[in-house]
Amino acid sequence: MSTPTAKLIKSGDIWQIEGRPRENFRVLNVFHPPNIPGKSMVVGVIDMDPNGATPSHTHGGAAVVAMVASGTVLNQMNCEEPIVSKAGDIWYEAPGCHHVRSENAGGGSETARFFAVLIVDDEVIRDGVHNIFVLDVEKAEKESAQ
Template sequence: MSLEKIPASDIKVVKSGDTYQVEGRPRETFTILKTHHPSNLPGKQIIVGKILMDPNSASPPHTHGGAAIVAVVTEGTVLNQMNEDEPILTSKGEVFYESPGCHHVRSENNTDGRAEFIAVLVVDDEVVKDGYQNIFVLDAERTSK
């Protein structure tokens, strides 16, 4: 498991059918569990999602539509690299945070077991007015347009 910082431009992303993925690695599975519109956060929405990562899976570099995210790992270990920061390992019971505008360079399960985490996103209603696709924007999708 490499804890060396890797620039997003060095991660080889390929398109398989309609799906972008890190070459040779399966993608994560994201499921929305619940959405909320809290009265004390006008214009914002809270989205609770579950992310499953099979062994050796990886997410291509991406952003989250300006969302602030708090995530708790519920199974396994996840490697994350945000922006220009050093990669970190987050294991079961531990929490990581992504600030609004964060560039999520690496999100990987580099183990032989499954990893899972629950993410709570706080996002502008405007970002998701036409659907939830804008809470996970791949670099490869932006550059292919």
């Protein structure tokens, strides 16, 4: 399993943990509920191939609720202990949460799938939902370029 200090490599424009495939995030819908002005709800599905992992990241200030549909995922937020979740399990990430580990923990041939609802300021996704996913390494690159 990966650790927060796992070696990162860049393949084209994509950062990944060395030797591990990245997740595939697909937006299912974006809602703009009138009872929470200035906020958007992004609903998506995330597939993680066997041995898949996501580098440490944040979610642009979003509140996140996720539910595992199939497979097994390991998540570690902030300085908390890792949590393993299976089909039907739900977790919450508060705004500002630092997602230090996210990986398929199902073993050799199992793809993991989970759904996520992210509630975020409209301005964060004005230029696209990609702004919800802020990898630590990308943030550091931007800061060092300034």
